[in-house]
Amino acid sequence: RKEVEQDPGPFNVPEGATVAFNCTYSNSASQSFFWYRQDCRKEPKLLMSVYSSGNEDGRFTAQLNRASQYISLLIRDSKLSDSATYLCVVSPGDNFNKFYFGSGTKLNVKP
Amino acid sequence: DADVTQTPRNRITKTGKRIMLECSQTKGHDRMYWYRQDPGLGLQLIYYSFDVKDINKGEISDGYSVSRQAQAKFSLSLESAIPNQTALYFCATSGQGTDNEQFFGPGTRLTVL
Numbered sequence: 001r002k003e004v005e006q007d008p009g010p011f012n013v014p015e016g017a018t019v020a021f022n023c024t025y026s027n028s029a030s031q032s033f034f035w036y037r038q039d040c041r042k043e044p045k046l047l048m049s050v051y052s053s054g055n056e057d058g059r060f061t062a063q064l065n066r067a068s069q070y071i072s073l074l075i076r077d078s079k080l081s082d083s084a085t086y087l088c089v090v091s092p093g094d095n096f097n098k099f100y101f102g103s104g105t106k107l108n109v110k111p
Numbered sequence: 112d113a114d115v116t117q118t119p120r121n122r123i124t125k126t127g128k129r130i131m132l133e134c135s136q137t138k139g140h141d142r143m144y145w146y147r148q149d150p151g152l153g154l155q156l157i158y159y160s161f162d163v164k165d166i167n168k169g170e171i172s173d174g175y176s177v178s179r180q181a182q183a184k185f186s187l188s189l190e191s192a193i194p195n196q197t198a199l200y201f202c203a204t205s206g207q208g209t210d211n212e213q214f215f216g217p218g219t220r221l222t223v224l
Contacts, residue, residue: 008151032211043201043215044154087153091211098169099144099205099213103153 006102023088032091117216134202143185147198
């Protein structure tokens with residue numbers, strides 16, 4: 001079983017739409033959770049960390065469900081510039097700083 | 112200037128050649144990582160280092176070796192390159208603690224013919 005699993009998509013949505021991605025993780029002891037964005041052939045860049053209480057950054061909302069071991073990313077009012085691959089990342093945290101990456105969910109926002 | 116740099120950015124080589132990919136960082140982080148990414152797949156960890164004296168194998172270390180020359184430098188070597196090592200390679204750094212996001216270099220696109 002993979003440490004982190006994501007629906008690869010692609011999600012094809014019109015501008016202005018709301019879209020949500022989920023990601024499941026297998027290690028119940030995981031401590032740190034992140035969403036990264038990766039543009040084609042570029043390096044991944046942190047979009048947002050995911051906190052237990054959920055967090056919001058502009059049009060982006062991330063939530064963590066420890067009981068069901070998944071995290072989610074909600075994008076409201078999608079822009080063309082949101083088109084990218086979104087990577088879910090999970091880490092045991094503390095001193096054991098390994099990071100487990102999902103294979104990514106591709107989002108295409110259409111005019 | 113970029114916080115994490117990688118050289119070369121692109122490399123084409125032949126089967127059996129020795130290749131070294133270099134990574135430097137100005138983040139002051141102790142922790143450094145090498146990943147490879149294949150089309151449609153997630154990042155796979157090759158090696159990681161928590162400080163200059165600490166080197167650890169990742170999920171796919173066979174065929175690779177690393178050297179941590181200093182806190183700021185972490186190089187990846189392919190002793191005898193083979194075609195299935197054709198991939199995009201990323202170096203990354205991170206701090207400690209729970210707010211420990213990773214910062215990535217721009218990547219090295221390696222093609223082994």
